[in-house]
Amino acid sequence: MKRLVVVGGGNAGTLIANLLADKLEVTVIEPNEYHTYQPGLVDYITGEVDENKIKMPTSSLLKPSVKWVRSKATKIMPENRTIISESGEKFEGDYIVIATGGQNIPVHSLRGYHTIEDAKMIKNEVMNPRGKSFVIGSLPGIIKCPAAPWELSFLIKRKYPDANVSVIVPAKQPPPLQVPMSNMFNKKANELGIKVYKGFVIQEVNYNERYAVSTEGEKIAFDHLIIDTPISTGFSELADKSGLIPVDKSTLAYKDGVFVIGDANSTPTPKTGAAAHFQAEVVANNILAEIEGNRSKESYDGTAICAVYSGPNEGMLVWLNYEKSKALGPTSIYRYMKKAFTRLYWASLSGGVDFILKPLVESIRKS
Structure with missing residues (x-):
């Protein structure tokens, strides 16, 4: 054998x-x-x-x-x-x-949030906030999921409607395949009152005075800074x-x-x-x-899908392969899909949900 x-x-x-x-x-x-x-x-x-x-x-x-x-x-x-x-x-x-x-690369004492240990520290801040200013985003490079910072910002704004939530995006313009996703997320951020800083690349973080400075000298104050870092x-x-x-x-x-x-x-x-x-x-x-x-x-062929929370009763869906991409929603169906997959994930590790997953992906591709 x-x-x-x-x-x-x-x-x-x-x-x-x-x-x-x-x-x-x-x-x-x-x-x-x-x-x-x-x-x-x-x-x-x-x-x-x-x-x-x-x-x-x-x-x-x-x-x-x-x-x-x-x-x-x-x-x-x-x-x-x-x-x-x-x-x-x-x-x-x-x-x-x-x-x-x-593995997330630590930069400016930022570590990402893709392990239970790192997520626990961020959860403590989110559940016990010291202030109302949340700055969420990523650093340049390959990150685990380009949609994740947006999703987290939507969830925090939903949890704390009076909070000042900002998203920083290191690229001034998204890669061509990410344009539909970027347009959808920017529209939702505008609806929710989330400020988006495009082309903001963090050069310095002052944790004592609580502000971040970009490579172009722009400064953003924060009470909570949640940044995804590149992986290697x-x-x-x-x-x-x-x-x-x-x-x-x-x-x-x-x-x-x-x-x-x-x-x-x-x-x-x-x-x-x-x-x-x-x-x-x-x-x-x-x-x-x-x-x-x-x-x-x-x-x-590069196929990937990602369901994203976008509001109390709605979600979005991003589909792409090496050649093209689609951004769908918001609708309650995609929120339900995201919630359901938290339970279905364990069965997927043996191929147990492919009878659902494969037809779904194919229908999106053809739509």
């Missing part, structure tokens, strides 16, 4: 391990005891859900035949498909899948200048037999859970095509 070693037990790593568990000898190297549903962290930060709703034991999410090694991978040797763990143990595979996610891979020796691991954007291959899926790769598509899910499915199919020879190989 062919061997697969998966580095990382997050969304993409767990899914591909489960999809191939009955066909290959699968080992997952993952140090964390609990798996976090990252899109649910905005619900957690704003007090909509408890921590136990957005995390599950890693062991409970992997099929019984998958071997889970609770350890951190410290070295990846793609040339001979070998992984070394922090204990010095060596793992060799016929196939290697790197699914380590992206923990394996810098494999990374390109983006800080992530380069792959063929269609096959997601780094080298023959070595694939990178999810946030760790440098594909030009937003880092969303849906993108990681679809990438895992493509790679799983193509590994089986090589082994069994009874199916056609597939190509990943």
